[in-house]
Amino acid sequence: MSAIQLREGVWSVGVLNPALRVFDIVMESRYGTSYNAYLVTGGEKTALIEAVHKDYFEDLVSNIEEILPVEKLDYLIMNHTEPDHSGGVRALLDRCPNLTVLCSSSAKKFLTSIANEEFPCRVVKDGDTLDLGGKTLRFISAPLLHWPDSIFTWDEADKTLFTCDFLGCHFCEPSMRDTGIHPEFRRYYEAELLNYFNCIFGPFKPAVLDGLDKMPAGVELVCTSHGPTLSQSIGYVKDCYRQWAAPAVRPDGKKTVGIIYCSAYGCTRALADAAAKALTADGLQVTTLDVVFAAPETVSALVNACDVVLFGTPTINRNAPEAIWNAVHGVDAINTRGRAAGAFGSFGWTGEAAGMVQEQLKQLKFKTVEAPFKVCFTPTEADLTTMAEWARGVADLVKAPESVKPKAQKYICKLCGYIYDPETGDPDRGVAPGTAFEDVPKLWTCPLCGMDKAMFKPLD
């Protein structure tokens, strides 16, 4: 890819990787990605914002050199130091002896260990500025988006915000502009945007809401570190993030329980059913899922939505089946505080699996009871009773959530008369029951006539 001018004195100089299908070992990237970097020139000084993965360093240099000799760079601003952006920093420092790095204090610590050398560095705090000569960059602290080191860089003169991973997407778009996405591919971009959010920002939803609020007013261009820059889609992507990061509303205040299991001959399923029956009878909201027949996204959504998660696993060759480990792997381990989990299962010979899973749940910082619950082959009636008590013991480790009363004001569509009721929401279109009308995403439209939110008025 060549350098692409985005604004007067602002170029995209990053590198496309259309063939990548697995990003950072764990994340599918069906439409490739790009390692974005930006060159910003003022009247006197020049800054590079982000570097790239070390494998693409020479491509970065060649793009920069379409504008100026790389040795002329004065500053490198690292909004975040994960090695997909910082891997090339050491080589850049070698090439540019006068380069000063600007980054947050935690970024300095990370970068020193990534580059394995000391380097000229200016640590910046929220509100600090960098004068390039007629163009001033301002730094905005944005911790946990998605690392502790994250910051945004705001170029007020160009109304351009550099957000690193925030609002980004693994989607290789050669024009580097959201306006360049072919209309046929727009839905794939939007699907990848959600996938990216879930993988990268899912564990940091409160920080996402803070980050949205910290974006300056009047942003016309958002330069992310993966995927196309945003101009026409800024409002859309912000609305999506706000919706995806919004806390779930549970008007009934019930504890939620997910029972995730698999069962070759029905014995572990019988235990799962006994737990479900007992906890439902106790007034908890229970969802049971056989992982063999559920999509991975469904499993991880359930695992991460519930106050209590019980994993039911048989033992095969002294281990839990892969489907169970995949379900455990889907745990958002950043946010298990205050939640409880436990493992149970039937076995034939040795029965290690439930203990192995239970140990992993402890390591993930779930609250757990002392031991897993295990039964040899077919559970007896007494075993099912004990299973129910064991499940109650796990559920008792967490408090019931506060009951949240939805704002009850109903709204009516002025065109067709459809009534939006906060109590029921519009779950088919992503609006959870209990969502007040003012919290419904801006892009939501009337399910009957398709008119937008502005066409609604309070129902008298």
Ligand code: FEO
């Ligand atoms: Fe794209 Fe968090 O690095």
